[in-house]
Amino acid sequence: MGAKKYPVCIYRKQAGYMQVDKYKNYTPTAFLKDRDFLRWQLFNNKEDALFWNDVIEKNPGLRLLIEEAIILYKENIRFNDFNMSDPEISECIISLQNQIRHKKKKRNSKRIVLGISAIAACIAIIISLPLLFNKDNDVQDISTFARAIPDNNDLYSSDTKLIVSENNTVILNNSESTIQYEEDGIKADDNHILKEESAPYNQLITPYGKRSVITFSDGTKAWVNAGSKLVYPAEFSKGKREIYVDGEIYIEVSEDKKRPFIIKTRQMDIEVLGTKFNVSAYETDKINSVVLLSGSVSISSNTRKKDIILKPDQMYSGNENSHTVQSVDASIYILWTQGLYQFESEELANIVTRLERYYGIRIECDPDISGLKCSGKLDLKDNMHKLLEELSQALPITYRQNTDGSYTINAIS
Template sequence: MKRPEHIIEDLITRQLDGTPLTDTERRELQEWLEASEANRDAFLRAYKAWGNARLAETRFNTGQALENVMARIAEASRPRSFLRPQLRRLGIGIAAAACVMLAVVGYYRLQPSTVPDIEMFIRQADTPVFTQKEVQLVLSEQKTLLLETQKSTIRYDSTAIRINNAEKTIPKKEAATFNQLVVPYGKQTTLTLADGTRVWINAGSRLVYPVVFEKQKREIYVEGEIYMEVAHDAERPFSVHTGKMDVCVLGTKFYISSYGRDRTQEVVLLSGSVSVAPAGRSDRGIRIVPGQQAILDTSESLEVREVEAESYISWIHGYLPFDNDPLSNILERLSRYYNCRIECTPEAEALTLSGKLELKDDPAEVLKILSATAPINLQISGSGNFRIDYNPTTNNPN
């Protein structure tokens, strides 16, 4: 027996609001979801609206959403009386989401199905683990590939996913809508997306992207450090989301650093033009030109600086440059790259160095080279950790 529509709407609202459902109600909702693709699409849209309303006002204009939804309900000549208990029971943010959900069930259900939103996928995906040895390519909930090579290459073409120059080929039909690439500490990966865009992913980074981009837009999500060469497509702007920052381009070359534990996030432009804004705040976006760096701080303020852009992507060529940089900054980058602990005395941290280091496979080799050219002593523990002390008797060629 088909349940009245307003009962299904109530079940979805309670499910999203966290109100417990009985076993019978859960079965009813599950049966409704399994009944058609349109029902599942309606629920996905409701989930997205609910999540956005919960995040922050900057991510969801609740007043405008409510106004738009009520207009659509009126156009469809649907009764509004049952909305009032929902609005009283839920907070204003959730009320707006509930209204969006109701309109989705009653109005959007008739519209064509769309690809699930990348932000929804991010919320549902497992937290990545960067400490394991292999690169993880998550194709679906049931299929994850582990890549053991130091520098892996992955390419998506019209029919398949080709890994390490077609050493392994996966039919695209085996992959879900969104794939996830997790690059552990000490490794790098090069990825070619379906539109021809190339992405270099540094150690300790995560990338989420669609197997096939939508017709109107291209968007990916990143945590960590990447360099991109975006394939030009005037009809489909390319957006990169970090959770705190949105970067929008058409076709260009740029670098992003968005490690979760850093207080700032940054974009460096090598060619073309990009717009940078706090997440969900395109009205506060700024445009930078090649040779400029945009820095987003914890207060969501953006600062622009002139920089030597090429130095920010030196890691894709296997070396780390530094120009009168504090030793503390150099060691922080090495510690992140190799996932190792490097203790350093305050006197040594204050040293400034210039030059470049080759990023060898073994961090001990890199630190030994550093200690041979700077007034420091290096100690290596049995557990693979390092300690650096200031040694003024060592000659510093700089």
């Protein structure tokens, strides 16, 4: 029997549409059959948290019952594939029933346990949640999910972080970490994570001073520059492949004509089938850029009526209001993956920003000289002192290292 398709429900996001009082007579198992409760546990977003806080405030007697329901949810609802056939659903129900029976005997607990009918209802409700577990859709719009992530200054951390779920963050200490998504799990430096432990969306946070290389589940490979955040599904859907980027990556996309690869940023979407290109899209930068090495890419934006198609050795530069496309030597723009930085008539302010990110060291530049332009190549394997010395030989500037390890650049007096 083929995979069973389930209709998509419309979830009413606004708490005002929900009936808080309906939960007065709920039991823990009743909560596990409530799609709003399940959505709260699955996504744990701010809106749902506020709503359920309101439920508890208006019905204080429900607090212990809700806590019981959360415990039951975490112990028993652990599926990661809800695009299942009827026999597969039945098998999961039997498995869950056996697990719960075993836990009950082992602990001799008086805790309420899920019966087979409640489990079946839970599965049916979870499958019908909007855009959650139908693999033909993403769990949630990736841009909405990425932008809702709170900014907790992880980019200033000393370690790279791979967030595979709410309760599982893998700390990577290497200066250049390697992450690979394989059929049986996730390899991250010396760590191995089971895919069952992964949430629908994963996050890779590469702080200033660090770099990463990630191979996605489809074989697409991306080099991640310092100060970058990536959000992506642990497993791409059947219809498309999407990731969200805040920062800079060089990416080699595995060709799949049936599934376009889309990179989303704050300002633009880039769609490809199979190609090699560099994206610089730090949300703190005014200008974002795309440089194409091979293949073709289509760049779209909400502020433009027509998409822009790039050819090899072309660079797109733009913001929300304007853009340019020019011919370049594309190979220059990916030298950072080899520890080199080459620039042509680049403003000192931009050079300083790139060095700050790459090394994770703060550099204060006198605004009066920030517009000075320079051309050259820097070896990023050298220390900061040597690089600034080389810049001071090309420009009328001087520099000093401060007691806190930062640097200050001024004009020669």
